[in-house]
Amino acid sequence: MTDVVLFNALLAALRAAGEPTRLRILAMLHRSELNVSDLTDVLGQSQPRISRHLKLLVEAGLVERIREGAWAFFRLADGTQRSDLLAALLERLDGADPILVRDRTRLVEVRRARAVEAADYFRKHAEDWDRIRALHAPDEEVEAALRAMVGDAPVLALLDIGTGTGRMLELFAPLAARAVGIDASTEMLAVARARLQDAGLRQAVVRHGDLFALPVEAGGFDLVILHQVLHYLDDAARALREAARALRPGGRLVVVDFAPHEHEFLREAFAHRRLGFGRDTVEHWLQAAGLKPTDFRLVGAGGQSAGLTVSIWLARDARMIADQVISVHGVA
């Protein structure tokens, strides 16, 4: 950007931010992503007015709009000089200012109401989920095995595909500088969003999207998770190829799903398309996607769980492995 363009861009950004309602909106977005109805509820202004303010902020490059089905979420833009300037401005706002305190209090109330709605949805399905859960190894055992396999080294960018209610983000986002969850269900995402807010995981966001065409950059993630998702899909191999595309060279993919089983009722009652997967089947798909399987564990095999054993596959993007071998052997 030339100096003149930068000057004009900064001026437009300052003008956009230099209005009371818009500054209040920016102060709220500094804390979390919000949609138009969150903002209308907090600010007590009409939807067209809030939308007009948001449009100006988006045009000035201060705010990004993210579509989620019929909804749109807004968040502060990042990675530009304007966003750096804005962050510096927002950090200098007085947190004890009565207007900002009132907005924050109102936002907490609005969020609480959203969390109640999300919990209602969750409750309606809880019976189904409990029924499935009773069939397989306790979540704690699966999660302990997962933690042991993933380790606790910091992760730059984490992607949880089919994030559902966001449990994997809750578990692994604390390791990550940036975490993204993708799901096709807006109801699930509402639950996940409330959960991430409760856990204070500001580095984690969730996005609406199809796992066969992930709405994320290729090669951007060093840890990708697919937890209890594959058995819903008509083409699991394609989902793994798409997941592999999101990995950085040397990045790791974790797949958790059921071992082959005979609970046919899961197809009709819970829309399972596949009755689990054999170790070799998934390893073959992982290799076909350019990954090298590096670890595998079974959880709950032979235990008191009524037959559903959980399998965990860990694989690594083979590009880095090849590069490391080459450099170890001193070949350029």
Ligand SMILES: C[S@@+](CC[C@H](N)C(=O)[O-])C[C@H]1O[C@@H](n2cnc3c(N)ncnc32)[C@H](O)[C@@H]1O
């Ligand atoms: C059983 S849930 C698992 C959720 C989460 N991974 C967990 O283990 O708690 C499966 C999730 O996959 C999502 N899903 C299924 N097909 C999808 C698709 N094509 N694109 C994105 N998400 C999908 C569903 O919406 C659902 O939230």
